Amino acid sequence: SFVTDIMCILGILGIILMIIENEIAFSQINNNDTSCSWSIKIIISFTTIVLIGFIFQYHRLRISLDAINNSIGDSRATLTNKKIYLIVFEILICAIHPIPRSFPRRLKTSVENISSVSSASTSYSLSYIDIDIALGLPMFARVYLLCRFIMFHSHLFLDASSRSIGYLNQVSMDYFFLIKAYLQQWPIRCLTTFCIIVFLVGSWCLRACDYTSTNEHISMLDSMWLFIETFTTVGYGDIIPSTYCGRSIAAIIGLFGLLSTALLISVLIQKLLLNRWEKYVHNFVLNIQLEKERKIQAANIIKFSFQIWCMKKKNTSVCSISYFRAQRRLFQSIDLLLQIKQEQRKLIDSCVDQIDLISVQRNTSVETYEIKEQFKIMKVKMDNMEEKLVDMNMNINNIINDIQKTLNMLLNKVSK
Missing domain, CATH: 1.20.58 (Methane Monooxygenase Hydroxylase; Chain G, domain 1)
Structure with a gap:
């Protein structure tokens, strides 16, 4: 360090x-x-x-x-x-x-020589x-x-437990891992710091590579404006690079601008997404609304079915407008009920994410382990019961043999 x-x-x-x-x-x-x-x-x-x-x-x-x-x-x-x-x-x-x-040695140059040199000078080539x-x-x-x-002063790199866990999971605690971790933890702070560094470095590089018509370097404000034009891919054209060096720097700045735009979009999407608990609340509210709509459409199906049944009892013509209207509303209610059930199934599928699947798998593994342990205990108890039954069987057989011997002895005495 x-x-x-x-x-x-x-x-x-x-x-x-x-x-x-x-x-x-x-x-x-x-x-x-x-x-x-x-x-x-x-x-x-x-x-x-x-x-x-x-x-x-x-x-x-x-x-x-x-x-x-x-x-x-x-x-x-x-x-x-x-x-x-x-x-x-x-x-x-x-x-x-x-x-x-x-x-460098000091050269005593008169003002006339300086002015003549500056007037005779031509603009630099590309x-x-x-x-x-x-x-x-x-x-x-x-x-x-x-x-x-930054890597050698990061708590993730200095913490021995985190490095051990990473080593066991074949995850190297290198700089790329730290960048992804910091972007996940502080996305706005990291992106702002990156853009500020690129802005300062790129602006000075443009100032160093570009010249005005009088062979002087462009000012820092002009280079900053040129950087903003290039970084945001706007390119108004009021200030342009005057050398191949400046054009190369501008091309690199444009690539950094595209990369920063992609990172900014990903950060905004991450901030706009609902977290797990917000998603649960939102899905719960939607499920309540869908349940109300399902009950309403189920009641409409019963109502319009009853109307059609009454019309048939009254021998209403099938071609009448009232019969046709009730039949159309019945079919519409059935179709809406099917759509609501499909939306409820989609809502349940969207509510279940990878974390829920992992938790279900973990709970299933725990329950499976507990059931296995219970089976082992039951097997031990069954073995003990089997041994006791064998012992009881042997004792009963011995008792029966003793009773038979006693009876035989009594019969022999009676016969004498």
Whole structure:
């Protein structure tokens, strides 16, 4: 946990310093370096080297822990090609940063030279991108360190009982599981945090990649407006990306906008759905209404059947309007009664969900176990009764034999 905390701090610090360095360069002519920006690049390089060292330490501890969990003596045996590729990929992501070049020297340039240079300058081409921006934008990938920080400080990950239950059920307590758990627990909070982070990062990336007609970076407000247009897939066209870099960032923002819209719709659907008890109350009220309608239609069937019977007793013509009307109402009541019964069956089916089925299965299992135990007890009692009956039979046979012997002795004495 301590190593991940330091990695997260160094990663976020590098991103902040990169933004500050580029903002200083944006204020200069042709994005020239200053002594201040050069010093910040030195600090970024130092923090990057320290971060890579902590990455090696983190993976060394993780490989050692895997070896201990799997009872392996040599920790190198746990290394696989996939783990090696992931470690190399993580190091490459964290190693990319604006590299300090030669120390900038002050050039005494007159105002006339500056104005002549600015007047003679032409607009940048579509493929233009500053080297510091090209090396600075990939640094936003270090945000994954924040995700690792959240994982190692989550109560689900730190709780030994929850991890044991997950291990027994073959559920790994990784970052994707935590994301799904947090989206289930706090959907609005997670979605809002995600959109704010994407908004700030995407707006600054658009500012860094896009230029005005005077070769200056667009303002932060304009980049925010361009982000909103792209994120919401509106695209008014008043501000457009001026480079391939800006177009690439806009395409990525559009994909994030579609993903956020899908997440927002799922969250709204989850909030609008009735919970289990609300569904029970709603179905109970509907069932009462359907029961009232069923009784009304059953009474109408009896009433119209009685009317038709009375008309037949009075020898009313079958072709008369009153007879036809009563017969039509009778058939309508029968049809409505069948529809109400069908709706009641559908209501019962919709009320029974997976939780009810699981509870019924659990209760059935408990009752089956109790019945089995009772059968075992009955079997033991039957065996005891059988043994007692055998003993009684033997005693009765012995008594009969004794009586016979006694009678034989008496007969012998009488005969003498």
